[in-house]
Amino acid sequence: MIVNRRDLLKYLAISSAAAALPGQLFAAPAAKTLRVGLSTYPSHFRPWINVGYAGQLVSALINRNLVTYDAKGQLVGELAESWKRENDLTWAFVLKDVKFSNGQPVTSADVKWTLEKIAAEGSGAYMRDPVTQIASIEIVDDRNFKLVTKAPDVTIPSVMAYPFLGIIAAGSTDAQEQGVGAGPFTIVSAEKGVGISLTASEHYFKEGLPSFKDVQITPYADENLRVAALTAGDVDLIDYVPWSAMDTIDKDANLKLDAMASGAFMYLSFNGSGVFKDPKLRQAVAFGIRREEIVNTVFYGRGAPLSGVPRPSVSPYYNKELANYWSYDPAKAKALLKEAGHENGLEVSLLATSQYTMHSGIAVLVQSHLAEIGIKVNLTMPDWATRVTMGNRGVGDFAVQGIGIDTLDPDAAATVIDPSLTQTFLRSRNFEVPGLSDLLQRGRQEGDEAKRIALYAEVDKLVCDNTSFCGLAYRATGFARNKTVSNLELLPDQMSPFSATLFDKLALA
Numbered sequence: 001m002i003v004n005r006r007d008l009l010k011y012l013a014i015s016s017a018a019a020a021l022p023g024q025l026f027a028a029p030a031a032k033t034l035r036v037g038l039s040t041y042p043s044h045f046r047p048w049i050n051v052g053y054a055g056q057l058v059s060a061l062i063n064r065n066l067v068t069y070d071a072k073g074q075l076v077g078e079l080a081e082s083w084k085r086e087n088d089l090t091w092a093f094v095l096k097d098v099k100f101s102n103g104q105p106v107t108s109a110d111v112k113w114t115l116e117k118i119a120a121e122g123s124g125a126y127m128r129d130p131v132t133q134i135a136s137i138e139i140v141d142d143r144n145f146k147l148v149t150k151a152p153d154v155t156i157p158s159v160m161a162y163p164f165l166g167i168i169a170a171g172s173t174d175a176q177e178q179g180v181g182a183g184p185f186t187i188v189s190a191e192k193g194v195g196i197s198l199t200a201s202e203h204y205f206k207e208g209l210p211s212f213k214d215v216q217i218t219p220y221a222d223e224n225l226r227v228a229a230l231t232a233g234d235v236d237l238i239d240y241v242p243w244s245a246m247d248t249i250d251k252d253a254n255l256k257l258d259a260m261a262s263g264a265f266m267y268l269s270f271n272g273s274g275v276f277k278d279p280k281l282r283q284a285v286a287f288g289i290r291r292e293e294i295v296n297t298v299f300y301g302r303g304a305p306l307s308g309v310p311r312p313s314v315s316p317y318y319n320k321e322l323a324n325y326w327s328y329d330p331a332k333a334k335a336l337l338k339e340a341g342h343e344n345g346l347e348v349s350l351l352a353t354s355q356y357t358m359h360s361g362i363a364v365l366v367q368s369h370l371a372e373i374g375i376k377v378n379l380t381m382p383d384w385a386t387r388v389t390m391g392n393r394g395v396g397d398f399a400v401q402g403i404g405i406d407t408l409d410p411d412a413a414a415t416v417i418d419p420s421l422t423q424t425f426l427r428s429r430n431f432e433v434p435g436l437s438d439l440l441q442r443g444r445q446e447g448d449e450a451k452r453i454a455l456y457a458e459v460d461k462l463v464c465d466n467t468s469f470c471g472l473a474y475r476a477t478g479f480a481r482n483k484t485v486s487n488l489e490l491l492p493d494q495m496s497p498f499s500a501t502l503f504d505k506l507a508l509a
Helices: 005-009 016-020 053-062 108-119 223-232 243-251 279-287 291-298 330-339 357-371 384-393 410-417 436-445 449-466 493-505
Strands: 033-038 067-069 075-077 080-085 090-095 134-141 144-149 185-191 195-200 214-219 255-270 303-305 346-351 375-380 398-403 470-482
Touching: 033 053, 033 223, 053 185, 053 195, 053 214, 053 493, 067 493, 075 080, 090 108, 108 134, 108 144, 223 243, 223 470, 243 255, 243 470, 255 279, 255 303, 255 357, 255 493, 279 330, 279 449, 279 470, 291 303, 291 357, 291 470, 346 357, 346 384, 357 375, 357 398, 357 470, 410 436, 410 449, 436 449, 470 493
Parallel strands: 033 214, 346 375, 346 398
Antiparallel strands: 067 075, 080 090, 090 144, 134 144, 185 195, 195 214, 255 398, 255 470, 303 470
């Protein structure tokens, strides 16, 4: 990790006003500089570990994947020129003739090293589970390699497009935390809580991109200050636009709101080391929540209830019968509590964060709703970085979560619905749903879409019956920008929060 206060300060316009307002620290940038107001300072820059959307935005500026999605939702080559399935177990990839930001060629050896680091025991990598299904990585030459899987796996191309699966130069993480990526920018300096300075890579492989020289990122933990910084012209673009500000931004002639109505969703994960080992209690929670109130109160009506497994309504894998499985039913919730031996109620702890109103607001509503059916909820709401650390340690009986589906393959939902996967703050843990992992594995192996649809319908029924995941609400998700920033594209539907991977196309007037 590079930390150089002297280099960082050369970008700062120091004044008494700047000292009073963090948004003005980068108020006098050099020409051709994109100024970003970020919702939080990433807890670290280590590759492959999911630290939330703010961390992904930074990662997307410095790293590239083998494969990515375009704005139409089509898988396209990024570092990979092409790929094909040679047989049931083998995928052959050809790399483009491209370089990392240090000028070193991207080779098959770098891909092998990256995937092996991700698959290593204790790596903490978000995509460790699917990568461990690769039996071997065979290097043919510098630009050709083969992935041989342990079982047939039709999801390999989409797995390679996951936001936290950037290819890093072999061994480079030994010298610096983030390693050396092949993205459009490199980190020049960073100071926790103050800002991150990036500059364009002279070795970026897309001709003419990026079109501006520098990026200055300032963290604004207070979302009102983040919006104020954009309105005042202190920054050019912000992430995590608060829903209370969306109408105002929409009406401002100088600003542009880029948001997808169902861009991400909120849910609850459960810790099975305590009372939520019992599926009846998980179901009681799911039936005891008024989701419409969450949408209207927390998201100002910009969203929709999520009462089943998250599937885009336009997807062939959308199951109308299961979409409203957990509709509000307090009588059923109380009956489930009684069946589980808690007729007189129980007391549990809920982990959330005070940094984002979508998390804190939902936590307060969940506390209120569950009190009505006899569940007393104690709230723990630290700042985001602390919440991530606590979540990874398994603090709390259950937790408020928010995410978007990372790829358009139906198996992408496995990252939030299967508690048997490697433990992370983003999903349930310490219990299993019998048969779920096997069904998901069959879905990954099946190439016939009609059969896959039937398999994932079984998956969704099993998840709903066992409540390994408790959906709460879809939420409008997006970015806001000054109209001097152009060429901003969003990835489709639930992938839209990860749209920073398309920021290499941004242009400044």
